[in-house]
Structures are given as structure tokens and as C-alpha cells.
Amino acid sequence: xxxxxxxxxxxxxxxxxxxxxxxxxxxxxxxxxxxxxxxxxxxxxxxxxxxxxxxxxxxxxxxxxxxxxxxxxxxxxxxxxxxxxxxxxxxxxxxxxxxxxxxxxxxxxxxxxxxxxxxxxxxxxxxxxxxxxxxxxxxxxxxxxxxxxxxxxxxxxxxxxxxxxxxxxxxxxxxxxxxxxxxxxxxxxxxxxxxx
Numbered sequence: 001x002x003x004x005x006x007x008x009x010x011x012x013x014x015x016x017x018x019x020x021x022x023x024x025x026x027x028x029x030x031x032x033x034x035x036x037x038x039x040x041x042x043x044x045x046x047x048x049x050x051x052x053x054x055x056x057x058x059x060x061x062x063x064x065x066x067x068x069x070x071x072x073x074x075x076x077x078x079x080x081x082x083x084x085x086x087x088x089x090x091x092x093x094x095x096x097x098x099x100x101x102x103x104x105x106x107x108x109x110x111x112x113x114x115x116x117x118x119x120x121x122x123x124x125x126x127x128x129x130x131x132x133x134x135x136x137x138x139x140x141x142x143x144x145x146x147x148x149x150x151x152x153x154x155x156x157x158x159x160x161x162x163x164x165x166x167x168x169x170x171x172x173x174x175x176x177x178x179x180x181x182x183x184x185x186x187x188x189x190x191x192x193x194x195x196x
Contacts, residue, residue, distance in 0.1 A: 037187050038082070039082075042078075042079070044184035047183070048180060049068075050068045051068075053068035054066060055172040055173055058172070096143050096144075100136075100139070100144070103135075104140070123168065126175045127164045127171060128160070130159050130174075131156070134154070134160075138154075148185065148189045149186045152182035153182060156179075160178065
């Protein structure tokens, strides 16, 4: 019986150790996402400005209102610079953090594809971007146990639905509202937690 007890103790100890390791990974990942609140705020404002700018250009009958989205080009360059810089400064990355990062990279590839084939989608790109954006936002919220991001993903989804229901020129207003609720508000909550 002593052998059985010792094996049982070892199993229990390994279970507790495993739970401690998992909890540590989650805490580390939560710290990483707090440090990355910058990206939610930066891209939130970039996309809100692009949406509102395009809406204004449509209202004044500017022939190429989509030109507003060109602000995302320097935004991508700056984002890549920040990511490379942070990777050099911080060599330790958690498995959960890598999953979340690749989830967002996959989403970025989907967005690029939607924009590239926008004419084949009857230019219903904005609602598609919002709806597919719910996936990385919601899953990241689960991974990092951050409820505002999960709730924000619901606003992204709802804004995408609204975007399909309103006339095309109002899709940008739905998009701006979705990004404010889905990215900016959770981003500012993250920033506040980081500072506290």
C-alpha cells in the first residue's frame, strides 16, 4: 500500500505542479496582452479614422473615398517595426501568446484577401471584416481571461450585421462604432490595468 500511496502522491503532486505551470503561463500571457494594449488602441484609432474619413468623402461625393484606407499602409509598417522591436527586447514568449499572435496574423491575411477581392464581394468588405474580427478578439479574450475583449467581440459581430442591413455608404459608421466598442474600449481598459 505504501507504493500505491507514494504513486498517488506523485500523481497528485504532478497534477498540482501542472496546474501551477498552466496558471503561470496564463499570468505571463495576461501580462503580454496588457503590454500589447498599444496595438488595440493604435489600430482602433487607425480604423475608426479610416471609416469616418471614408464616410465624409462619400458624403461630399469625392470620386475615390476608399483612399482614406491608405493610412493603413504606414500603420502596417509601424506595427511591424514595433513587433520586431518588442521581440528583440523580450526573448521570452508564452505558448498562449504565440497562439494569439498567429490568430491575429491569420485574421490580417483574411482582411487582406477581402480587400483584394472586394469587387467580387460587391464591396461588402466592411461587414465581413467586422464579423471575422470577432474570432481573434473572442478567442484572445478567452486565452487571456479578459472579459471586455470577449464582450467587445460581440459588438464587432453586431456591427457587422448592421453593416449588411444598412445602405453601403453607412457601413463605415457601423464599422467605426464596432471598432470603438470592440477595440478601443477594451484597449483603454487594458491600458488602465497596465498603469495600475
